[in-house]
Amino acid sequence: MDFNQRVYKQVRRIPKGRVAAYGQIAALAGSPRAARQVGTALRALSGGELESIPWQRVINARGMISIENMQTPKQEQAERLQSEGVEVKFVDGNYWVDLDKYLWKIPNYK
DNA sequence: CTTATGACTTTCA
DNA sequence: CTGAAAGCCATAA
Numbered sequence: 001m002d003f004n005q006r007v008y009k010q011v012r013r014i015p016k017g018r019v020a021a022y023g024q025i026a027a028l029a030g031s032p033r034a035a036r037q038v039g040t041a042l043r044a045l046s047g048g049e050l051e052s053i054p055w056q057r058v059i060n061a062r063g064m065i066s067i068e069n070m071q072t073p074k075q076e077q078a079e080r081l082q083s084e085g086v087e088v089k090f091v092d093g094n095y096w097v098d099l100d101k102y103l104w105k106i107p108n109y110k
Numbered sequence: 111c112t113t114a115t116g117a118c119t120t121t122c123a
Numbered sequence: 124c125t126g127a128a129a130g131c132c133a134t135a136a
Binding site for chain 1: 130131132133134
């Protein structure tokens with residue numbers, strides 16, 4: 001299975017109303033140091049996948065929405081998160097999420 | 111096969 | 124706290 005597919009699979013596991021860092025997804029996908037590739041994977045999403053995958057729940061380690069891509073505005077991500085119950089703050093041109101409250105705490109397996 | 115690139119993260123000044 | 128710098132590694136060219 002491709003790295004991208006593993007990423008999508010993990011992203012779908014993020015509970016509604018929670019967010020996860022790129023690094024977390026990378027770790028779950030099998031490459032703890034491939035956080036940037038998670039972003040690359042999400043950037044490659046197209047039409048239907050944007051609806052079937054909760055990509056809006058993935059943000060950077062500091063709780064900020066780090067999209068600069070124009071086809072999927074960070075504003076849209078903020079809106080999607082808020083409609084799920086996640087509080088998003090808009091400060092100086094950037095959207096922030098309180099990680100202490102909304103970060104997805106991965107349960108211990110094994 | 112070799113380079114470039116980047117929806118990231120961590121560290122150091 | 125702020126910002127610069129260097130790792131990291133899958134993908135694209």
